Amino acid sequence: MKRVLFLVLISFCWADHHGSNSQVYHDRIIHRIHENGPQLVVEVEQAKVISHRGGNATLPCKFHHESVSTESLSHKIRIKWTKLTSDYLKEVDVFVSMGHHKKIYGSYQGRVYLQGSSPNDASLVITDITLEDYGRYKCEVIEGLEDDTAVVSLDLQGxxxxxxxxxxxxxxxxxxxxxxxxxxxxxxxxxxxxxxxxxxxxxxxxxxxxxxxxxxxxxxxxxxxxxxxxxxxxxxxxxxxxxxxxxxxxxxxxSNFKGRFYYLIHPVKLTYDEAVQACINDGAQIAKVGQMYAAWKLLGYDRCDGGWLADGSVRYPISKPRRRCSPTEAAVRFVGYPDKKHKLYGVYCYKA
Missing domain, CATH: 3.10.100.10 (Mannose-Binding Protein A, subunit A)
Structure with a gap:
């Protein structure tokens, strides 16, 4: 078992020698440490890993056994990865490994595996990262009655x-x-x-x-x-x-996307329904607000033409501020939610 530390705070008092009502308090602290020191220790090389949607990431986690070689215990080791939720009270199972037996849960199916660079390597590799993968992950290693944990955060560029x-x-x-x-x-x-x-x-x-x-x-x-x-x-x-x-x-x-975001060159301005159909005719779909922001922020997309987006809004992305096109700042400019029947705008499309 791990080291057990007992910290006991004992307070006692007595009246002073002059018989007054004032009391003198003394605290006595008693430490009791279990003789058996820690056996299993889990460590991480870095607390945060940064990746992006569609990329890969390795969440570091290693363990060692202080009194017995890891090699002799490897067949008894159980490694469990869970994702911590925002309320910190629930955990979502991600991956469990014990010897040759492995189990992958939910949306992580086919996308996670142990790095296994050494017998004491419990690092988790996540491939084809999704937006939902963002968050904090707990690495837990269990050997017999002993266990230890460490937490790693997966951050995304976006x-x-x-x-x-x-x-x-x-x-x-x-x-x-x-x-x-x-x-x-x-x-x-x-x-x-x-x-x-x-x-x-x-x-x-x-x-x-x-x-x-x-x-x-x-x-x-x-x-x-x-x-x-x-x-x-x-x-x-x-x-x-x-x-x-x-x-x-x-x-x-x-975050990043796998596809092409673009302003569709069209001979006339469009209603919303015509904009949707124009993208379909071009082998694409009308772009979403998040895709415009990602193209603007991560790809430097710049276009001074208001265009329809999937939510019925009209916006345009400016990376290089200039007169008549967001002169004071780089930004995604919001025109509004116009009447969808008005032929006043172009359209931004997204081709996967």
Whole structure:
């Protein structure tokens, strides 16, 4: 068994020698350490691994047995990888290995395996990474009655973007917010992802859902409608809200994609339905909001033409600010949700 440390704090008191009512307190600490030291130790070389959607990643994890060689115990070793959820109370099974017996769970089927570079290597390789793979993973090694764990985070290169649907701001409960992000080729963002986006300059004055059920928004330029102009920059926190009754916007996260995002050159402007069909005729589909953000942020896509997107919005991405095209900042510019029957815009397509 592992070392057991008992820390006992004993407080006792007595009156002073002068008979006053004041009392003198003394603490006595007793340490008791189990004679058998730790046998099984699990370690990670780095606490965070960074990859991207469609890429591969190796989550490091190694173990050693202090009194017995690892080789002699390898047939008894059980290695288990789980993913920690945002509420930290639940774990999702990913991979279990014991000798020649291995089991892979859920969406990880066919995409994970142990690196196995040495007898004490429990590192997990994840291939064809998805947006949902983002998060914290626990490596647990068990040998007999002994076990130890370590945690590794898988971070993804990508971008956080705010989103609200066609019917207006503050109209999504938590579950609708999750679906809205999925519909735009994204996932609902975590606090860490929003915080990193804030540090990179994201400023947005409307509160949105995050993956842990909290509602927050990032402010880099304090002003009166956004918490007050005399407040400090930061991520404003509304706290945890009712996931069914609460109504807010949402912050989504997306990463690299395997495909081509482009503005369709077309002789005339299009209605929304005509835009959808024009992309289909070109062997593609109308692009999603997340795909535009990914192309803009990760590929430097730049186009000064407003175009329809799948959610019925019209936007355009500017990587090189210039007159009449987002003159002050690089950004994905939002035109709005026009009447879908108006032939006023082009269209952005995505070809997988």
């Amino acid at each position: 971008i956080v973007f705010p989103f609200f649907p066609r019917h207006g701001r503050y109209n999504l409960n938590f579950h609708e917010a999750q679906q809205a992000c999925q519909d735009q080729d994204a996932i609902i963002a975590s606090f860490d992802q929003l915080y990193d986006a804030w540090r990179s300059g994201l400023d947005w004055c409307n509160a949105g859902w995050l993956s842990d059920g909290s509602v927050q928004y990032p402010i880099t330029n304090p002003r009166e409608p956004c918490g007050g102009k005399n407040t400090v920059p930061g991520v404003r926190n509304y706290g945890y809200r009712d996931k069914v009754k609460g109504r807010y916007d949402v912050f989504c996260f997306t």
